[in-house]
Amino acid sequence: KKGKKKMQKVILAAGKGSRLKTETTNKCLVTVGGKRLIDFSLELGESINASEILIIVGYNKEYIMDYVGNSYGGIPVKYVVQTPQKGIAHGIMVASEYITEDFFMCLSDEIILAPQIFDCVRFFYEKTADCVCGIVKDSQENIKKTYTIDLDPSNRILDIYEKPTFLFNNFKGTGFCFMSRQILNCLQNLKINSIRQEYEMGDWIRNAIQQNYNCYAYEIAQDAFNINTNEELSMINEILLSGETK
Numbered sequence: 490k491k492g493k494k495k496m497q498k499v500i501l502a503a504g505k506g507s508r509l510k511t512e513t514t515n516k517c518l519v520t521v522g523g524k525r526l527i528d529f530s531l532e533l534g535e536s537i538n539a540s541e542i543l544i545i546v547g548y549n550k551e552y553i554m555d556y557v558g559n560s561y562g563g564i565p566v567k568y569v570v571q572t573p574q575k576g577i578a579h580g581i582m583v584a585s586e587y588i589t590e591d592f593f594m595c596l597s598d599e600i601i602l603a604p605q606i607f608d609c610v611r612f613f614y615e616k617t618a619d620c621v622c623g624i625v626k627d628s629q630e631n632i633k634k635t636y637t638i639d640l641d642p643s644n645r646i647l648d649i650y651e652k653p654t655f656l657f658n659n660f661k662g663t664g665f666c667f668m669s670r671q672i673l674n675c676l677q678n679l680k681i682n683s684i685r686q687e688y689e690m691g692d693w694i695r696n697a698i699q700q701n702y703n704c705y706a707y708e709i710a711q712d713a714f715n716i717n718t719n720e721e722l723s724m725i726n727e728i729l730l731s732g733e734t735k
Contacts, residue, residue, distance in 0.1 A: 494614070495540040497590050498564075500530045501580045501664070502597035503547030503571040514552040517597045521722060522729025527553065530595040531561050533665075536607035537593050542566045544597075545580045547573075576687030577664065578679055585673045596664030598717065600725060601625070601710035604665075609707045613667040619702040620672050620694060622646065623665035623709030629656060634715065636662035636691050638706050646704040651682075651691035660706070663713045664690070672697050 502517045517527035531542070542561055546553050546568050559566055569584040581594070591613075593606075601623070613621045624638060632653070639648040639657040649662070675697040682689045698704050714725045 494538065495590060496537045496610075496667075497541050497543055497588060497592040498534055498537065498539045498595065499543045499545065499581070499584060499588065499592045500527070500595045500597050501545045501577060502527060502530075502553055503545050503550075503574045503580055504598065505548040505574070515549045516716075517553055518556060519716075519722065521600070521716065521726045525556065526600075526716065527557070527597045529600045530597050531557070533595060533601075533604060534593050534606055537610055539564050539593070540590060543569060543584055543587055543592075545569050545571050545584050547571045575681070576685070577690040578676060578688035578693040581673070581693075582676050582679075582688065585676060588670060588673060591667070591669050594664065594666045594668055596715075599664050599713060599715050600729075601663065601665060601713045602728075603711035605707075605709055609667060609709050612705070612707050616705055617703060618667070618705050619669040620646075620697060620704040621667040622649075622694070622704070622706045623663040623667075623713075624660040624706045625663060625708065625710050625713045626659050627661035627713070629659075632656055632659070632661040638662050640706055644705050644707065646694065646698060646706055648698070649691045649694050651689050652685075660708075661713065662691075662706075663709060665709055665713075666690075672702055675700060675702065 518525050542564050554568055557566055571580045571583045636649055636651045637653040637656045638646055679688055679693055694704055716722050
């Protein structure tokens, strides 16, 4: 099935991945589960009826560009260079002039298992949302590595914190999010995070909430894995090759 409306897919793939000690030219091109890491983001989202894939590149960008090329599955691919790399929201800022429609945002170093993309797209349009953050149930330890999200009974986002020291619930935020083009307006006055010196996704969405944009969360998959270290790479590789999930 495909969504009725066209939507761009935006893949953030600019990072260096310095914690991942591999011989690969780019973190996105490490092999996991028999595929390149970026393949998981490219394959996701057949349900969104993508009009274009926008890949935000930076470190060793030419290797990603050579690997993916100018189209994927008949969908045109465009590249935007993020230099320097100052966070997820900064990557979207850099790409914003090329984002002309609602979009599906993916992190190229994150994998989700048993994704519910079509259901999430439907939820996005049913709620006339400006943002739907993909969430999964996870451990306190793993949630503290990403973001925690406070929700009302309708799954509307009340607040969001990145790298939290406290948790609102047992949901972990992922980098897989559906966004309206209008929410790009909330990037205009976004300030750099004073602690991590990056423009953070959580601060962007909090800006949107404070400006009364419709921001929700949806349980997008059974599990989600960020791949930043060799240990994480080995763990997810074993899970993918064994076919085991939670």
